[in-house]
Amino acid sequence: MTAPAPALRTGTAAGRGTLLAAILASGMVFLDSTAVNVALPRLGAELGATVAGLQWTVNGYLLMLAAFVLLGGALGDRFGRRRIFLLGVVWFAVASVLCGLAQGTGALIAARFLQGAGGALLTPGSLSVLQASFHPDDRGKAIGTWSGLSGVSTALGPLLGGWLIDAFSWRWIFFINLPLAVAVLVATMRWVPESRDESVSRTGAGQRRFDLAGTLLGALGLGGLTYALIDAPARGAGSLPVLASALAGVVAAVVFVLVERRRGDTAMLPTALFASRLFSVLNVFTVLVYAALGGFSFFLAVYLQNVVGWSALLTGLATMPLTLLLLVGSARAGALSARIGPRLPLTVGPVVAAAGLLLLRRVGAGASYWTDVLPGVVLFGAGLTLVVAPLTASVLAAVADRFAGVASGFNNAASRVGSLLAVAALPLLVGLSGRGYEQQATLTGAFRGAMLWCVGLLLAGAAMAVLLIHPPAREAPRAQPGQQLPASVPPAERRPRGV
Template sequence: MSRSAEPLRLSSHAGRGTLLAAVLASGMVFLDSTVVNVALPRLGADLDATVADLQWTLNGYLLVLAAFVLLGGALGDRFGRRRIFLIGVLAFSAASVACGLAQDTGALIVARFLQGAGGALLTPGSLAVIQAGFHPDDRGKAIGAWSGLAGVSTALGPLIGGWLIDSLSWRWIFFLNIPLAVVVVLAALRWVPESRDDTASRAGGGESGRHRFDVGGAVLGAVALAGVTYALIDAPVRGFTSLPILGAALVGVLAAVLFVLLERRRGDAAMLPTGLFRSRLFSALNIFTVVVYAALGGFTFFLAVYLQNVVGWSALLAGLSTLPLTVLLLVGSPKAGALSQRIGPRLPLTVGPVIAAVGLLLLRPVAPGASYWTDVLPGVTLFGAGLTLVVAPLTASVLAAVADRYAGVASGFNNAASRAGSLLAVAALPLLVGLGGTGYEQSAELTSAYRGALLWCAGLLLAGAALAALLVHRPPRGREGAPADTRR
């Protein structure tokens, strides 16, 4: 792996500037994964949207992000992580403007697809520049700070979104990205060092391997997610046995099988080298990611809509309800990362989801007239405490489970796993709990769906805890910081 400068230290201006660029950029992507949840009631009323329209507003973004974030990581490894990172920031910003200007749900959904494409380029780069650029002694602290601050941006989404929606319009949740992007570009040009995986240029044989991108793998991955997502979202409308639904599900499953076969055949030239999965830890951590982030995605989708359309809170108050989550992530993530480094990730990744599940169960009885302090705060606080124990240890463990030269691919795949979890939850949960059409505007129907969804999310968290207890362990380290079980 080549670098254009000496390893960064957190105490240096360049180190802090690089961390700033990485946090703000990934923060834009994570914020737009959650901020739209608060806007759904107003957005739906303004654009005359159905439940399926609202699902696609979220899932159009998550689908492209999940499908192509792995390719974004591979592009960064080959062409330069800072270069691809900056391209992603610019593309994301342009698509954000298009979202804010959309006049109907069709235009908004298309713009969200384009926004996801920009996010797929910048998200793996934001973490890969830290992994590749920082000195090993500071890398764990930098990743912990990135995890905590990026997690805060996710949690701040409902708060910022609520204020903008009540004060201005739901459109401003997208325009907010523009000033953030300006700061990211300036910081990246000034401080972020360029880095790439020199071995990527030899993947597939010779220098020409640099230009041999796994387009087939990227397309098959996108088709697999799109087919399954479409089937889940439109099944209540078209019918489970209708030809379009069965056809979409079949295409999705076949594409997933072909994706695995193609990646195995391409070896090191693959977008996702299947050799990474020889590490049982890497595999287990990514399954854990899908399960836990599915619970997070499902919970955030239902909570903001429920608090506004049933409990009767404003968008701002609905956003403020998750403020404890923000504070806990900000204060606790670096400490959770340090704890995991000392004792290993198993205990935090086992205990965290259990605590979060208890928090969700406490939130199920919330009803009109509920008090924030006695009915909402305890559940949100427990959920936030559990999530805080998970975020930093999970990120650091995924990267530590593979060799450093796979930083971009590992980061990309883990981001894809988290987005896929949220994507599938948002697609499947309304179906599982019987919410469709304009049911989100009906108090009784939404209440039943909300309480059922929280039960499903709590069950997913407990399943994640069991998985961590059985399969997660401290990453074995080899020479030069490369995990012993993945080095060749």
């Protein structure tokens, strides 16, 4: 038996309230993840952190989010998306308080691990609730609105974080999550309907079976590789701890794939998802683009403060064009993709963003915002705007509705893995370690090298879109009444198929 057909409409109070809860929740997660980058120089100085400490402050959160977001999506599909979503909001809020109260780098990193676990519960829920709850005629509009406003919160994070850091303390970038979490809880309990995948198997006396082995293997694989990349500058790439952790990560990743294939539909990551070639291609594309975004975000905030000499607030203001472009352009980019297919936006977007990063490489001490920083930020933001909404809608449309939670969870995991690996690997690749982020000459060379690596990742994504995402066919797939789908994307109600 399947769940009842979604019926929420965007013009109703329940529809608006559900959309509000999803946007505020995802905004809370995205805002916090970007605001932390602005705080890195200040918290690093106050807590005496090395580059590795800063990396783990970012990656402790990303690691848990990437490793367990699949489990969060599966829990929502099976136990109820609304229920798991609420649990994630409470967990995230409590962990945020612990982050704000941390008195040392170790305590902060531990709290960030906990915060990432909470984010893994609520992040897939914010999107899968929309996918499962709204009427097909309004689903595209709801997802487009969510994509645009959630993207705005991502870009707004540095601005709000910079103001909180300068006016109060870096600790307030975590405390600000409390009122947001209260608003999400109220809206969710008042308006969000419960939904689940009723077709999942049950075992024993009504108990549901979960792929804990797959979850732990995925976490071990990511954790081993991340530790090796971050620790290599201090210990040496050939040291026993680095080699052992890298080997453990690779072995765990291989075993993870074998376990998931053997478990079939009971796996945390059902292999049926990859019957759609488009779904596979889009998620590799996601890793590349979000790796570039993660590297850009990590380096730019530290560079503008420690080399250019700006305050945290001015650093946040420097990225405001991202906010405006995402606010104005995301819905339009989604509509364009619905008409012509995702190939063109996903090709042009990374190329435009790469051009922006090349301009930002020229920024140096005493740089002018208007002539040195703004042009690059505008180009990067324009490229990102072309990518975000089409990518999100295309990933969800490439799989069956009953996989909504798992698919959104996997795509979230792909984006976090991209950022995670970039933050772990780029300092190693550009020779930044110890307290080098406090030395202008060292940081300047590292920043410019990192931007070149990010440009390469973006161009690789554009090449993948050109070669592997097919243009629209002559006959578009049949859409639901009033719903328009890209011709290259299989309808969500059908079994996924290759492009």
